[in-house]
Amino acid sequence: MREPVSSSMRWSIAFLGLAAVALLWPVVISAGSEGGARPVLVIRVEGVIAPSSADYIISAIKRADRELAQALVIELDTPGGLDLSMRSIIKEMLSAERPTVVYVSPSGARAASAGAFITLAAHVAGMAPGTNIGAAHPVNMGGQMDKEMNKKVTNDAAAYIRTIAERRGRNVQWAEDAVRKSVSATEKEALKLKVIDLVSEKLDDLLAAIDGLAVTTATGKVTLRTKGAEVKRIEMGLRDKVLKVISDPTIAYMLMMLGLAGLYFELSTPGAILPGILGGICLILAFYAFQTLPINYAGLLLILLAVILFIAEVKVASHGLLAAGGITAMILGSLMLIKSSEPFMRISLAAILATTGATAAFFIFMVTMALRTQRQKTTTGVEGLIGQVGTARTPLRPEGSIFVGGELWSARCEGGAETGDKVRVQAVKGLTLIVGKEAVAVEAHAAPTQDRSGR
Numbered sequence: 137m138r139e140p141v142s143s144s145m146r147w148s149i150a151f152l153g154l155a156a157v158a159l160l161w162p163v164v165i166s167a168g169s170e171g172g173a174r175p176v177l178v179i180r181v182e183g184v185i186a187p188s189s190a191d192y193i194i195s196a197i198k199r200a201d202r203e204l205a206q207a208l209v210i211e212l213d214t215p216g217g218l219d220l221s222m223r224s225i226i227k228e229m230l231s232a233e234r235p236t237v238v239y240v241s242p243s244g245a246r247a248a249s250a251g252a253f254i255t256l257a258a259h260v261a262g263m264a265p266g267t268n269i270g271a272a273h274p275v276n277m278g279g280q281m282d283k284e285m286n287k288k289v290t291n292d293a294a295a296y297i298r299t300i301a302e303r304r305g306r307n308v309q310w311a312e313d314a315v316r317k318s319v320s321a322t323e324k325e326a327l328k329l330k331v332i333d334l335v336s337e338k339l340d341d342l343l344a345a346i347d348g349l350a351v352t353t354a355t356g357k358v359t360l361r362t363k364g365a366e367v368k369r370i371e372m373g374l375r376d377k378v379l380k381v382i383s384d385p386t387i388a389y390m391l392m393m394l395g396l397a398g399l400y401f402e403l404s405t406p407g408a409i410l411p412g413i414l415g416g417i418c419l420i421l422a423f424y425a426f427q428t429l430p431i432n433y434a435g436l437l438l439i440l441l442a443v444i445l446f447i448a449e450v451k452v453a454s455h456g457l458l459a460a461g462g463i464t465a466m467i468l469g470s471l472m473l474i475k476s477s478e479p480f481m482r483i484s485l486a487a488i489l490a491t492t493g494a495t496a497a498f499f500i501f502m503v504t505m506a507l508r509t510q511r512q513k514t515t516t517g518v519e520g521l522i523g524q525v526g527t528a529r530t531p532l533r534p535e536g537s538i539f540v541g542g543e544l545w546s547a548r549c550e551g552g553a554e555t556g557d558k559v560r561v562q563a564v565k566g567l568t569l570i571v572g573k574e575a576v577a578v579e580a581h582a583a584p585t586q587d588r589s590g591r
Contacts, residue, residue, distance in 0.1 A: 175366035176343060178209045184481075185217025185250045186428050188379035190224045192372050199370065200234040206365050207235040207346075209339065210258070213242075216249025218428060219274065219293075226257045226300065233355045235259040239342055240267045240323070248272070252314055257300045259351040260360075261332040262342050263323035269331065270320030272297065272311075290316060307331050339367070379424075385474050386484045388425035393491050395419030396443055429474055430481065438469025446495070463496045521545075521561050525574055528557045538571060547571045 179196045181189055193210060200208040229236050238258035240247045243266035247255045252272040255261050263269065274293045294315045301311040307330045313319045326332045336342035347363035372380070381387055398415020402408055445462035452458065470488040474481060526540025532549035538559055539545075547569045553559055558574035 174204055174206050175368040176207050176209060176362055177203075177205045178211065178339070178367055178369045179372075180211045180369075182213045183215075183380070184383070185214055185221050185225070185254070186380065186383045187218075187221055188372075188376045188383055189217070190221035191379075192376045193225050194228045196370050197228045197232050197234075197236065200236075201232060205234050205368075206362050207237050207260075207360055208232075209237045209239055209342070210254075211239050211241050211339070212247050212251055212255065213240065213245035214247060214249075214251040214254075216251060216271075219250070221428075222250035222253055223296075225254055229254070229257045230300075230303070231354050232259075233353050235351045235353060235358055235360060237262065237342070237346065239336070239339065240264060240269060241339070243267065248320070252311075253297055253300065255332070256297065256304060256306055256311055259304070259353065260334075260346055260349065261304075261306075262334045262336050262346075263326060263332050265323060265335060265337060267323050268320050269323075269326050270314045271318045272314040273316070273318040343367075382421050382425045383428050384425075385429055385481055386487045388422050388429060389470065389473060389483045390487060390491065391418045391422035391425065392439075393495070395422055396439075397495070400443065400447065432472050432475045435469045435472030435474075438465045438472065440469075442466035442469060442495075459496070463492065466492050466495060521564065521569065523561060525558055525560050526569075526571070528553045528555055528559055531555055532557075532559070532571070535568075538569065540569070545569050549573060 177196060177200050179192065181193060183189070196208055196210075199205075236258050237260040238247070238255045239262045240251075240255060241264035243264050245264065245267045247263075247267070247269040248271045250272075252269050255269055272293070274289045294312050297311045297315050298308050300306075301308045310319070310321070310329050310331055321329060321331060323332070323335045327335050334342070334345050336345055343362040343365065346360050348359065348361075350357050350359045352358075382391060395415045395418035398411045398413075398418060400415075402412030402415060405411075442462040442465035445458045445465060448454075449456075449458035449462065467488065470483065470492060474483055521541050524540050526538040526545070526547075528536060528538050528547075528549075529544065530536035532538070532547060532553040534550050534552055535546065535548045536553075537544055538547040540561060546567060547559065548565075549559060549571050551573050553571075553573045559571040560574045561569050562572050563570040
């Protein structure tokens with residue numbers, strides 16, 4: 137007769153079964169992904185390659201690795217961007233476990249400068265009709281470089297793009313010319329020169345064209361099964377969207393100006409609180425954006441000088457000279473704040489003129505109101521009594537009391553005055569008002585004359 141299985145034996149068998157499932161699960165998932173069950177992840181990258189877009193792309197690559205996606209497609213349209221952000225992206229692309237596909241689209245898009253590097257680094261590179269790639273010569277965002285430094289930076293960029301092109305089997309000579317000679321190519325020229333792998337009208341055509349293609353990732357060869365695969369788009373998170381917006385040079389400039397205005401209001405009207413809080417937030421956001429921008433500190437100092445001159449104009453009567461100096465310093469500082477030969481890294485001239493004009497108008501208004509207030513006669517306090525007319529409540533011989541300004545005051549009148557006489561305040565000495573008798577025009581009323589004839 138068979139002996140019954142013990143409870144401990146049953147638990148052991150169950151544990152071994154779970155362990156086997158856990159060990160074989162990655163293999164099952166991998167097999168499923170190769171068989172086309174896993175989706176294709178798609179992200180859209182537009183604008184300047186900056187820390188926000190770098191975080192977006194890197195997080196998408198990691199997600200594709202984590203979910204064992206068929207591939208990650210990066211729809212790209214960029215004029216270029218920051219070298220450090222570009223290298224962070226490429227480093228992640230070269231070590232990716234799942235295939236990355238860069239698709240320059242839609243028609244009219246470009247992969248210029250840093251975008252050319254990123255496209256060449258992809259496992260598969262595609263372009264839509266009417267797009268272009270190239271012009272990857274390094275640009276010093278802080279201004280002009282000396283000849284020797286420019287040569288070093290160019291050589292470094294050329295070596296880097298050669299390494300990328302060799303690793304992905306692309307045209308090495310064209311890649312180097314894109315850096316050294318700033319050459320560009322249309323999608324047809326790029327395909328003919330073997331800079332990219334294919335030209336596709338739309339994303340579905342691209343996925344169908346690369347189906348069955350074998351690429352080498354960090355973990356070995358992977359065969360793409362993208363035809364008919366589910367397309368899952370990954371939107372940029374709120375954090376990355378905010379960082380992308382404030383990293384724009386014009387937005388960063390506006391944040392700085394709003395921050396300075398907020399702090400000025402807080403200092404000029406202590407206790408307001410809200411302007412100080414908003415100003416501090418705006419300045420912190422501006423300083424974060426400045427980390428990714430080529431800031432010229434001479435321009436920043438000129439803007440701070442302009443604010444100081446505007447404040448001084450309110451305190452010192454300079455007949456507009458300080459305000460004029462402030463406007464000049466603000467315009468020059470704004471133009472110098474971000475110095476770059478790349479249009480996308482410059483502050484909008486319209487924003488500079490609008491901000492400078494609004495700031496100047498505000499401080500000119502403040503100066504006008506201050507001067508008007510200074511010229512007005514004092515109407516409150518003891519000083520406000522001078523010139524007012526009161527009524528003697530007691531005889532002034534020469535001292536007594538008068539009623540003026542709604543109050544009873546001690547007064548002194550050298551010429552003397554009787555009770556009920558009108559007196560005008562001439563000065564204030566301590567708590568005694570010095571007054572003078574007010575001349576009262578008396579209207580003459582002719583008395584009726586008696587008719588001597590008795591009529």
